[in-house]
Amino acid sequence: MGKSPEAFRTISEVSxxxxxxxxxxxxxxxxxxxxxxMKRGGNRxxxxxxxxxxxxxxxxxxxxxxxxxxxLQRVLRQHGVxxxxxxxxxxxxxxxxxxxxxxxxxxxETAGHARQAALQRAKAPAKRRSxxxxxxxxxxxxxxGEGLSPSQRRSLESALNELEQCRQLLAGAQRAAPxx
Numbered sequence: 001m002g003k004s005p006e007a008f009r010t011i012s013e014v015s016x017x018x019x020x021x022x023x024x025x026x027x028x029x030x031x032x033x034x035x036x037x038m039k040r041g042g043n044r045x046x047x048x049x050x051x052x053x054x055x056x057x058x059x060x061x062x063x064x065x066x067x068x069x070x071x072l073q074r075v076l077r078q079h080g081v082x083x084x085x086x087x088x089x090x091x092x093x094x095x096x097x098x099x100x101x102x103x104x105x106x107x108x109e110t111a112g113h114a115r116q117a118a119l120q121r122a123k124a125p126a127k128r129r130s131x132x133x134x135x136x137x138x139x140x141x142x143x144x145g146e147g148l149s150p151s152q153r154r155s156l157e158s159a160l161n162e163l164e165q166c167r168q169l170l171a172g173a174q175r176a177a178p179x180x
Contacts, residue, residue, distance in 0.1 A: 008038065008046040017052065018059050028058060031069050034081050050085075057084035 003009070015022045025045075029035045035054060037045040047055070061067040061084065067075070076084060148156070 006049055008048060009052055011037075011045045011047070014047050014052055014055060018055060020055075020059055025055065028055065032058060032073065032076060034076055053085045054081055057087050061087065 003013075009017070011022050011025055014020075015025060018025075029037070035051060035058070037047045037051055039045055058072065061072050061075070062069070072084075
């Protein structure tokens with residue numbers, strides 16, 4: 001006989017349910033202050049149903065949606081625990097259209113676009129200005145605003161030039177080919 005849905009879960013049970021190793025759950029506790037399992041004698045963790053729901057949302061956003069720890073921390077700070085819980089509930093829904101529209105509206109955005117906008121904001125790397133950054137905000141470590149070094153930029157420009165030459169060759173070959 002299984003536990004009641006309202007019963008507390010041990011770390012082993014939560015680990016098995018979410019398919020996440022126990023050490024990862026402990027790590028998430030250090031990174032997400034919102035995850036606070038009850039601790040009993042011997043420092044044993046007991047997770048409330050709300051904790052499990054939040055962890056399920058964290059797992060979905062980190063593993064399935066590609067969020068970074070920092071990006072997910074930002075989402076939790078800006079939109080709260082319920083957003084992550086709701087995201088998980090709606091992501092598990094079979095009807096994806098209904099799932100996307102069930103998400104909360106964020107800062108006046110339509111609900112359908114809110115999820116995508118939140119994903120993009122959380123996935124985007126945070127651009128920091130160092131003390132040594134130039135007037136244009138580029139890092140002094142020799143990278144441009146996109147995080148590319150000069151040699152990486154030259155390589156990309158060279159590849160783009162080569163592709164442009166290929167495009168021109170193809171266009172010339174198409175013009176020269178007799179119509180069939």
